[in-house]
Amino acid sequence: MKEGPDIAQIGALIGDPARANMLAALTGGRALTATELAGVGGITVQTASTHLAKLEAGGLLTQRKQGRHRYFTLADEAVARLIESMMGFAAGRGHLRHQPGPKEPALRKARICYDHLAGDYGVRMLDSLIASGSIDAVGDGLALTEKGESDLQCIGIDVSDLRSSRRPLCRSCLDWSERRAHLAGSLGKALLSSFLDKGWARRTAESRSILFSPEGDRQFLKLFPVDA
Amino acid sequence: MKEGPDIAQIGALIGDPARANMLAALTGGRALTATELAGVGGITVQTASTHLAKLEAGGLLTQRKQGRHRYFTLADEAVARLIESMMGFAAGRGHLRHQPGPKEPALRKARICYDHLAGDYGVRMLDSLIASGSIDAVGDGLALTEKGESDLQCIGIDVSDLRSSRRPLCRSCLDWSERRAHLAGSLGKALLSSFLDKGWARRTAESRSILFSPEGDRQFLKLFPVDA
DNA sequence: GCGATGCTTCGGTTACGATCAAAGTATGAA
DNA sequence: TTCATACTTTGATCGTAACCGAAGCATCGC
Numbered sequence: 001m002k003e004g005p006d007i008a009q010i011g012a013l014i015g016d017p018a019r020a021n022m023l024a025a026l027t028g029g030r031a032l033t034a035t036e037l038a039g040v041g042g043i044t045v046q047t048a049s050t051h052l053a054k055l056e057a058g059g060l061l062t063q064r065k066q067g068r069h070r071y072f073t074l075a076d077e078a079v080a081r082l083i084e085s086m087m088g089f090a091a092g093r094g095h096l097r098h099q100p101g102p103k104e105p106a107l108r109k110a111r112i113c114y115d116h117l118a119g120d121y122g123v124r125m126l127d128s129l130i131a132s133g134s135i136d137a138v139g140d141g142l143a144l145t146e147k148g149e150s151d152l153q154c155i156g157i158d159v160s161d162l163r164s165s166r167r168p169l170c171r172s173c174l175d176w177s178e179r180r181a182h183l184a185g186s187l188g189k190a191l192l193s194s195f196l197d198k199g200w201a202r203r204t205a206e207s208r209s210i211l212f213s214p215e216g217d218r219q220f221l222k223l224f225p226v227d228a
Numbered sequence: 229m230k231e232g233p234d235i236a237q238i239g240a241l242i243g244d245p246a247r248a249n250m251l252a253a254l255t256g257g258r259a260l261t262a263t264e265l266a267g268v269g270g271i272t273v274q275t276a277s278t279h280l281a282k283l284e285a286g287g288l289l290t291q292r293k294q295g296r297h298r299y300f301t302l303a304d305e306a307v308a309r310l311i312e313s314m315m316g317f318a319a320g321r322g323h324l325r326h327q328p329g330p331k332e333p334a335l336r337k338a339r340i341c342y343d344h345l346a347g348d349y350g351v352r353m354l355d356s357l358i359a360s361g362s363i364d365a366v367g368d369g370l371a372l373t374e375k376g377e378s379d380l381q382c383i384g385i386d387v388s389d390l391r392s393s394r395r396p397l398c399r400s401c402l403d404w405s406e407r408r409a410h411l412a413g414s415l416g417k418a419l420l421s422s423f424l425d426k427g428w429a430r431r432t433a434e435s436r437s438i439l440f441s442p443e444g445d446r447q448f449l450k451l452f453p454v455d456a
Numbered sequence: 457g458c459g460a461t462g463c464t465t466c467g468g469t470t471a472c473g474a475t476c477a478a479a480g481t482a483t484g485a486a
Numbered sequence: 487t488t489c490a491t492a493c494t495t496t497g498a499t500c501g502t503a504a505c506c507g508a509a510g511c512a513t514c515g516c
Contacts, residue, residue, distance in 0.1 A: 004335070004436075005318035005404055007311065008248035014239030016504080024232055034463060047505055049464055059321040068462050068513040082317050083235065089310050090233035093287040107232070141369015141400075172369075176233055208232075244474080262493060275475055277494055296483040296492045 013058045014086065018043050019051050023060065023074070027083050028208040029115045031064065031071035077167070080114035081184075084173060091176040106209040108177045110201070116188030117195070117210065118175050121220065125191070126172075126183045128224035135170065135183075142170035144187065152187075155223070157194060162186045195220065241286045242314065246271050247279050251288065251302070255311050256436040257343045259292065259299035305395070308342035309412075315404040334437040336405045338429070344416030345423070345438065346403050349448065353419070354400075354411045356452035363398065363411075370398035372415065380415075383451070385422060390414045423448065 014020055018041035025040040026032060032040075038048035052072060055061040060079050064071045074080050110121040117125060126142075129135040134148030144152075149159045162169055171185035183191070192210075195201045200216025212220060242248055246269035253268040254260060260268075266276035280300060283289040288307050292299045302308050338349040345353060354370075357363040362376030372380075377387045390397055399413035411419070420438075423429045428444025440448060 004252055005315045006248070007252065007314040007318050008243055008245040010314060010318055010321070011239050011242030011248060012244070015236055015243035016240070017236040018504085020234070020236035020239060024235065035461095043504085044506060045463065046465085046507080050504085053464085070463070078317060078320065082313070085310070085313060086235040086238060087233045089306060090235050090238055092306065093238070136366060138364060138366035138369045138371045141366050143366045246474080271474085272476060273493065274477080274495085278474085281494085293483095298493065 010058060010060070010082075013055060013060060014083075016051070017041075018047070019055060022048070022051065022055070022072075023079075023083050024087070025208075026061070026072065026074050027080055027114055029080075029112055030203075031073045033069050033071060037072060074114070077114060081173070084113055084176065087176040088174040088179070092179070106211070107207065110210040110212060111208040112192070112203060112210055113173060113175075113182070113184070113208075115192065116173070116182070116184050117192045118173070118182050119177055119210075121210075121212075122182035123175055123178045123180050124226060125220075125224045126181060128226055129183070131227060137172075142172050142183070142185075144170055155194065157187075157190050159187070162190055238286060238288070238310075241283060241288060242311075244279070245269075246275070247283060250276070250279065250283070250300075251307075251311050252315075253436075254289070254300065254302050255308055255342060256340055257308075258431075259301045261297050261299060265300060302342070305342060309401070312341055312401060312404065316402040316407070319404040320407070334439070335435065338438040338440060339436040340420070340431060340438055341401060341403075341410070341412070341436075343420065344401070344410070344412050345420045346401070346410050347405055347438075349438075349440075350410035351403055351406045351408050352454060353448075353452045354409060356454055357411070359455060365400075370400050370409075370411065370413075372398055383422065385415075385418050387415070390418055 014023065021041045022037045025037065034048055034052060035045055037052065038045045041048055041051065043051075052061065052063070056063060056072075060075055061072050062075050064073070074083075108119055110117060110119045112118065113122070116122070126135070129148065130137050132147075132151070134145060134151050136143045136145055144159065152159055159169070165186055167186045169185050169187050170183065171188070172181040173184035173188075174180075175182045182188070195216065196203070198216070198219075199213065200219055201210050201212045203210060242251065249269045250265045253265065262276055262280060263273055265280065266273045269276055269279065271279075280289065280291070284291060284300075288303055289300050290303050292301070302311075336347055338345060338347045340346065341350070344350070354363070357376065358365050360375075360379070362373060362379050364371045364373055372387065380387055387397070393414055395414045397413050397415050398411065399416070400409040401412035401416075402408075403410045410416070423444065424431070426444070426447075427441065428447055429438050429440045431438060
């Protein structure tokens, strides 16, 4: 008994509904203040403050002081992956939210997952990249091909820049709504950034969902076709 | 707020120390009775019973009645992966157990992870298989090569048998003690089974650790060399 | 300096859940 | 049948942690 690392601590940290909501909100990638997080957690700022202190002590969060605000973010990508993988697991077990809500469809279509695109559009993009031979899917792993590198160059993404970082270029991330993989890693981030830069899509204020403009939608679907 | 699946429920399930210990013990792959699980959880049978009922209701466990015993196992491999990934995360954050204990070294050397080999030996085996060209590592995924298939045939593992199952052949699983990948999937299971069948190693009664015989140790190290 | 805002700390209440003893149910052995 | 084992259910206790009000700091704008 008592073998291995202590999973009960982080389980308990994630196990509180208010904290889980905060973490889920932070999986959106942007830094949030204590007051904002109190909002998503449905609690007062005092309570939120103690929760945030616990999460920080547990190594899940980091905070950055900026003036009289304190911005909280997930400690690193590993935390984001843990949260998303738990969401995927929970979705598979039917542990869904009680109220689907009106925002749900938008969230399923396209949302941000830490720093890359998820949802129907995220899955579609990866499928298309694989079908066109830009990405090789071997087993459960992903690798960029030479064709993919030159194709990406054409749409303004310099892969050699990305390679210089320590972060893996391609990573598959299980999508909780689609139950299939989408593209994470530095390439996933770069692609989403380029969509936002081009004005094809924009992030929403309070939600993880990503809204495509009519023109951006057209361009995206053209760039990442799916053969019938 | 309140977006996505509910991770707080499973977080809370794993968040209790007694339940976490039970789950960790069941990651050893074998079915355990309620009384045995009460032992690893350090609680009475009554308390264990309520815990087990909760875990079953949450979809993490299944039970099988056999005479007057009730054998509990993890619901499926996804649960095992979740637990191991949380262990890996916890180990990375330094959420280690307070008492390392005397069994720790054996556990780090070789242990069972659901149904395949983990620990130093598990990582070594995968490294060797990759170095010899039996397995291709692309990105974070794994794929068996033709050479690998014939090599495995030589040591008595029929890959075509394994392919018939729905379960993926090769899967990489992050090792919490080594912080590197070892081989999971049906091939990982088949390899460990063959070691046990050959009498190279045996499982221990109360622990997840796997004990190699002197002869088995020699054979294993010869079969999976690491080039300096 | 002043007040306003953002956040944390303190104190006290409350509620939930983990715990076990004791009683109840099911299976097996004699 | 009777007793023993394996487990669950019930009931009651207890501790902890979530929660908020109020007070205490820190920072900004004026």
